[in-house]
Each structure stands twice: as C-alpha cells, then as structure tokens.
Amino acid sequence: MRLRSTCEEIVPVGSNRLLNGVEGTAKGFIPPGRRFDSGRETGDLEERVRSPYRENIRPKKPWYSVQRIPPSNFHVPIPAIDSSMKEKIVDAVNRQIQAEFQSAYHYLAMSARFEELNLKGAAQWMRTQWQEETVHAMKFFDFLVRRGGSPRLMVLSAPETEFNTAAEAFEETLEHERRVTALIHSLYDLAVEEKDYSLQTLLHWFIDEQVEEEEAAEEIIQSLKLAGESGEGLLLIDRELGQRTTPEEN
Ligand SMILES: [Fe+2]
Numbered sequence: 001m002r003l004r005s006t007c008e009e010i011v012p013v014g015s016n017r018l019l020n021g022v023e024g025t026a027k028g029f030i031p032p033g034r035r036f037d038s039g040r041e042t043g044d045l046e047e048r049v050r051s052p053y054r055e056n057i058r059p060k061k062p063w064y065s066v067q068r069i070p071p072s073n074f075h076v077p078i079p080a081i082d083s084s085m086k087e088k089i090v091d092a093v094n095r096q097i098q099a100e101f102q103s104a105y106h107y108l109a110m111s112a113r114f115e116e117l118n119l120k121g122a123a124q125w126m127r128t129q130w131q132e133e134t135v136h137a138m139k140f141f142d143f144l145v146r147r148g149g150s151p152r153l154m155v156l157s158a159p160e161t162e163f164n165t166a167a168e169a170f171e172e173t174l175e176h177e178r179r180v181t182a183l184i185h186s187l188y189d190l191a192v193e194e195k196d197y198s199l200q201t202l203l204h205w206f207i208d209e210q211v212e213e214e215e216a217a218e219e220i221i222q223s224l225k226l227a228g229e230s231g232e233g234l235l236l237i238d239r240e241l242g243q244r245t246t247p248e249e250n
C-alpha cells in the first residue's frame with residue numbers, strides 16, 4: 001500500500017496512535033522527516049500494513065484509515081524576524097554600561113568617605129553596592145556579547161562625594177538611584193519603540209531592581225532619622241549596614 005502524498009497518514013481506527021509507534025498528540029500532524037511517501041519509511045509502512053494478513057488474522061473492519069490533512073496545517077506562515085541588534089540599541093546599551101560602572105565608581109568613593117568618618121558598617125554597605133553595580137554593568141555587557149553587539153567601554157568621571165553625615169550620604173544614594181531608574185525607563189521606551197523584545201525582557205529585571213534600590217535607600221534614611229546622627233542609634237545602624245557582605249542574587 002502506498003500513500004499518495006505527504007498530506008496523508010495512516011492511523012489505527014479509533015486511536016490517535018501513529019504507525020511508527022509514537023503517540024500522536026496533534027491529529028493529522030506528520031513531523032518533518034517522518035514522511036511516509038518515500039524511502040525506507042514507505043517500506044516499513046507497507047510491512048506494517050501487510051502483517052495482519054500475513055498472519056491470517058483478518059480484522060473484521062479495516063484497522064487503519066487514511067486521513068486527509070488540509071494543506072493549511074503544513075504551511076503556517078512564519079513572519080521574517082530580524083534578530084540582529086540595531087545600532088541605536090547597541091549605543092544605548094553601551095551608555096547604560098557606562099552608567100552602571102559610573103554608579104559602581106560612585107559607591108566606591110562613598111565607601112572611602114565612610115571609612116574616613118569611621119563608619120565601617122556603612123563603608124561595607126557601599127562596597128557591596130559597588131560590587132552590585134559592576135554586576136549590573138556586566139549583565140548589559142553580556143547581553144551585547146550574546147546578541148552579537150560590541151560592548152564599547154567609555155570614560156568614567158571622577159566621583160564627587162562630599163557628605164558629612166550618614167543621612168546626607170543615603171539622601172545622595174536615593175537621588176542617584178532615581179536618576180538610574182529614569183535611565184532604565186528611557187532605555188525600556190527605546191526597546192519598545194524599536195521592537196527589541198529580548199532587551200525588554202532583560203529590562204524587566206532592572207525595573208524591579210530599581211524599585212528595590214530606591215526602597216532600600218529610603219528605609220535607611222528613615223532609620224537614620226529615627227536614630228539620630230550620633231550616639232548609640234547610629235552605631236547600631238552602622239553595625240546593621242555592615243551585615244551586608246554580598247550583592248543581591250539574580
Ligand atoms: Fe545599577
């Protein structure tokens with residue numbers, strides 16, 4: 001028995017099992033490379049079709065039926081997608097890498113200033129934040145590498161931190177993170193405008209991260225306001241800030 005075209009298949013009556021022994025989930029679907037109209041597959045199929053007769057077990061009803069599958073099932077149009085990165089996107093991601101490294105540099109300078117003020121815990125907190133910002137930069141860096149875009153490292157400016165109290169430092173941190181949030185949001189706007197779906201997915205993580213960054217700075221500001229700027233309260237907060245030793249997980 002020969003099948004006339006690839007748009008036909010033989011299935012046992014009342015069952016969704018294909019002849020090659022694979023459970024058919026989508027009725028009428030022949031996977032690519034399993035066409036039954038040529039080569040060895042046809043031979044196998046003929047063997048299988050004949051075998052009940054060879055063994056003199058003639059079924060009362062035919063045990064197979066031929067189903068005609070509408071050609072539309074085989075020709076689903078796939079829109080052409082260009083997955084290469086647009087120059088505009090590569091430039092914007094490179095600027096964000098620079099902004100993240102600039103943040104890292106800024107937090108390292110704040111750590112140095114806290115060391116001068118002898119607030120070791122806050123210095124540790126800032127040092128951890130420095131590490132976290134480099135992780136952020138590397139997320140964008142790796143994104144470019146994986147997409148075939150070229151990371152281009154740009155110049156960083158010397159950070160300026162002149163704070164005298166812990167409260168001033170965390171007010172500065174909050175302001176800084178708000179600016180970073182604005183950058184992430186405008187990068188997301190560009191990703192939407194340019195229909196760069198993978199960049200949008202990456203930025204979902206950063207949008208959530210910025211909510212956490214601002215929240216963390218605000219909480220510390222509130223604690224410092226409650227505790228005051230000197231004495232036992234400040235030492236307690238400083239000790240608590242020092243507990244932070246590793247950047248947040250992904
Ligand atoms: Fe960041």
Ligand SMILES: [Fe+2]
Nearest residue numbers: 132212213248
């Ligand atoms: Fe964070």
